Amino acid sequence: MATSYINGKYLPLSRSKISITDRGFQFSDGIYEVIGVRDKKLIDIDLHLKRLKRSLKQISIKLPISLDQILKISKKIQKKDNLVNGIIYIQITRGNQIPRDHKYLSGLKPNIVIYSIFKDLKKNDLLAKKGVKVITYPDIRWLRSDIKSISLLANVMAANKAKDKKCHEAILFDSKNNITEGNSSTIWVIKGKKCITHPLSYRILNGCTRMKLIKIIKNNNLIFEERVFTKDFLMKADEVFMTNATNFIMPIVKIDEKKIQNGKSGIKSIMLRKLYIEAI
Structure with a gap:
């Protein structure tokens, strides 16, 4: 017990x-x-x-x-x-x-x-090999997402909409169609050698997995970049993955109806997951 x-x-x-x-x-x-x-x-x-x-x-x-x-x-x-x-x-x-x-x-x-x-948590090792499906959902949270508040109703609504669609997570977008983060995760895009995520702000939680991953990216011949990006940019990514305390690095292979990386976990995403686990 x-x-x-x-x-x-x-x-x-x-x-x-x-x-x-x-x-x-x-x-x-x-x-x-x-x-x-x-x-x-x-x-x-x-x-x-x-x-x-x-x-x-x-x-x-x-x-x-x-x-x-x-x-x-x-x-x-x-x-x-x-x-x-x-x-x-x-x-x-x-x-x-x-x-x-x-x-x-x-x-x-x-x-x-x-x-x-x-x-x-080791079940996620098998899940990562095939990747996960996610949805997009409007970001209706309060404006201080940098504070890890126990007030999570908007996150709960997004997570359960994803559950209804048999998806793993909801990726949130703001009123300008810019991606903020997931309902419980940091969202990353890979373009070439660049690993891109939203800059830290009042709208973004500074994820602990995010912090550790930045060092791993910089030490492994990849480029870390913070920038605001749109839903359209997300859908055209080479690879997409999410990070948090329980998923570590989780490849995303389908967003709404759009397949990413032909519906297969990306090579760089899997590599980063392996490096992160080795660093635990």
């Missing part, structure tokens, strides 16, 4: 509880991180914790414990649950507040929740 940590206590996940006055429950007033675990290793954990700290600062939540303590708790849960492959989920909200009010009180004690999720 999965273990959870809530505000200093370790409990079975089935017995874990948070007050209904929690501002995360009432207002989505909180931040989260998802850390992949492969062969018992917590992937890119330092990058995730730095991003957690940044997001909390952006919404003025003061972390009540250190990042080192969060790391120790995460490792303890991984070891306690013997989590070989899966996820460590971290969520920090502003805390409980009575009475309910949009304006938060000073001095609230943040709620810290950390728990494990068993998931066979």
Whole structure:
């Protein structure tokens, strides 16, 4: 059974509880991180914790414990649950507040929740060989996508539209038909030797897999480029892939009704996935 940590206590996940006055429950007033675990290793954990700290600062939540303590708790849960492959989920909200009010009180004690999720991430190795299908979907999220907020309703809507179409992900586009990112991923295009993705901005989450992949690209005779690109440019790419904490690098072979790379996983995408996994 999965273990959870809530505000200093370790409990079975089935017995874990948070007050209904929690501002995360009432207002989505909180931040989260998802850390992949492969062969018992917590992937890119330092990058995730730095991003957690940044997001909390952006919404003025003061972390009540250190990042080192969060790391120790995460490792303890991984070891306690013997989590070989899966996820460590971290969520920090502003805390409980009575009475309910949009304006938060000073001095609230943040709620810290950390728990494990068993998931066979190695299944994605086989999936990557054949690639995945995705859809395109309007980007209707709030305008601070750089903050890893627990408010994910627009992402949920996009993800479930993709699910209805039997697709793996939804690629989001803005009012000018420019690609922003996926409903839970960074989107990349390969043109020749160039690996292209959207520049960092308030509309884009700085993905931890993205950060690590940039170094891999630069060290392997490929060119990293940040630029805004359209749906039309996306459809004409040599290769397309997505990145996130659980998919790593996942080749995309069909977007809506358009096949990419003749419907086969691209050679460079597969190579980058292999290099990323070797770097874990």
